[in-house]
Amino acid sequence: MTSFSEIPDLDGEQFQRFARLIHEKAHIHLKDHKITLLSNRLRKRLRALKLASYDDYFRYINDEATAKQEMVHFLEAVTTNESYFWRTTQNFEALKKHVLPELVKAYRGSRLKFWSAGCSTGEEPYNLAIEIVESMKSLGHFEWELLGSDISNRVVDFARAGIYSGRKIERIPENILRRYFRKLDDQDAYQVRQDLREKIKFDTENLFEANHPGQHCIFCRNVMIYFNRQDQEKLVNRFYDMLVDGGYLFIGHAESLQMLDTGFKTRPTEEGVLYQKQS
Numbered sequence: 001m002t003s004f005s006e007i008p009d010l011d012g013e014q015f016q017r018f019a020r021l022i023h024e025k026a027h028i029h030l031k032d033h034k035i036t037l038l039s040n041r042l043r044k045r046l047r048a049l050k051l052a053s054y055d056d057y058f059r060y061i062n063d064e065a066t067a068k069q070e071m072v073h074f075l076e077a078v079t080t081n082e083s084y085f086w087r088t089t090q091n092f093e094a095l096k097k098h099v100l101p102e103l104v105k106a107y108r109g110s111r112l113k114f115w116s117a118g119c120s121t122g123e124e125p126y127n128l129a130i131e132i133v134e135s136m137k138s139l140g141h142f143e144w145e146l147l148g149s150d151i152s153n154r155v156v157d158f159a160r161a162g163i164y165s166g167r168k169i170e171r172i173p174e175n176i177l178r179r180y181f182r183k184l185d186d187q188d189a190y191q192v193r194q195d196l197r198e199k200i201k202f203d204t205e206n207l208f209e210a211n212h213p214g215q216h217c218i219f220c221r222n223v224m225i226y227f228n229r230q231d232q233e234k235l236v237n238r239f240y241d242m243l244v245d246g247g248y249l250f251i252g253h254a255e256s257l258q259m260l261d262t263g264f265k266t267r268p269t270e271e272g273v274l275y276q277k278q279s
Contacts, residue, residue, distance in 0.1 A: 007046060007053065009039040014054050018042070021061075026075055026151055027208050027235075029228040041077045048073075076152045083120040085127050085164070086171035088221065091250050092131050094271035095217070099248050100135050103216050104142050106246055106279075111143040112216045117207055117239070118223035119148035122159025123168060125200050126192050128219060130180050133196075147212060149203045156204045162192035207235060215242050222252035233260045240264060245279035 010018070018038060019030040030038060042054060049070075051057050061070045086092075103112055114132070116125035125148035132144055150156050165188055169177065181190040207223070208231075218239050224232045239249050240263050249264065251257070257264055257275055267274040 007043055010035055010042070010054055014058070015039075017058060018054075021058075022075075022078055025071065026079070026206065027231045028079070028226045029231070030078075038078065045070075045073060045077055072153055076154050079152055083123045084168045084171065085123045086173075087123070087127075088253050090253070090271040091219070091221065092127065094269055094274060095128075095131055095250070096135050097271065098267075098269060098274065099217060100132070101139060102246070103248075104139050107216065107244070108142075111145060113212075113214055114144065114146045115212055115215050115218045115242075116146070116148040117210070117218055117220040119150050119156075119159060119202070121155045121168075122148060122162060122202070123164070124148070124219055124221065125159070125202075126162065126180075126196065129196055129200055130176060133180075146200045147203065148200055149205045149207070149210060151204065151206055153204050156202050160197070160202050162197045163189050164192075165189035208238070210238075211242070213242050214244060215239075215247060216244055217248045217250070218243060219250045221250060222254070224251060224255050229259065233262065236260055236262050236264070240277055243277045245277060247277045249275045249277075251275070 012032075012035075015030075015032070015035045015038060022028050022030055039054075042057060046052070046054070046057055049057070049060065051060060060066055061074050114128060116128060119125050125146055129146055132146070136142065148156075148159060150159070163184065164181075169181075169190060172181075177190065180193050180196060182193060183190050207220075220235075220239065224235065227235065236249070236257060243249065253272070256273075257266075263278055264275040265278055267276055
């Protein structure tokens with residue numbers, strides 16, 4: 001049997017086979033230069049399963065007896081989950097300055113629905129929840145709910161626990177850290193306050209299969225960069241259908257809807273371009 005250390009990188013044909021499967025299951029588009037990255041990540045699954053080759057692993061994840069259980073690990077191995085609090089703060093400034101005041105006024109008396117789509121380890125939905133609560137100081141009380149979802153069971157479990165340390169929390173303002181987090185005894189880590197954790201629902205799901213109608217605001221930042229243009233357009237139009245009239249979509253600073261055929265109208269602001277559903 002070939003030892004783990006002797007397993008070379010994927011060859012071109014193997015890479016394309018796995019890339020097609022990844023696109024089929026998660027709509028993630030892997031370009032050819034990702035061959036070394038994918039090889040390194042799949043080696044970890046070979047080691048865990050004591051398999052000798054990528055071909056053995058491909059058969060394993062397509063075997064009816066093992067496919068369902070292993071597909072979870074496979075997708076977790078190939079997805080990237082880099083996140084931290086107070087990331088791209090211009091989005092949250094626009095939320096507080098423009099979006100929340102408009103939504104509260106337009107939907108007064110209604111429960112506002114927010115969705116962090118592709119929430120990774122939970123920093124974005126917790127960050128969003130904190131901004132919503134803080135905004136009530138000026139806007140007054142309103143009812144709200146928040147969903148955080150991701151394709152990875154592992155990161156969703158991490159998000160539910162709400163425990164963070166190091167680089168993930170270093171940008172949080174000190175007053176916010178004291179107000180919404182609790183330092184864990186004997187650990188250099190902080191946990192999101194229990195009442196805030198209980199306010200957010202976390203789910204594991206594929207964005208292309210998700211259906212959450214009646215959303216007032218959807219955050220999907222730094223997710224579409226992994227999809228090709230056709231899938232980006234498909235996903236954005238799914239978001240459009242799930243938003244209420246006048247609802248908003250937030251995307252990453254390196255992402256744009258400019259080349260996509262969607263119904264969103266753009267609103268330039270000092271904090272960046274906002275994307276709003278026609279009302």
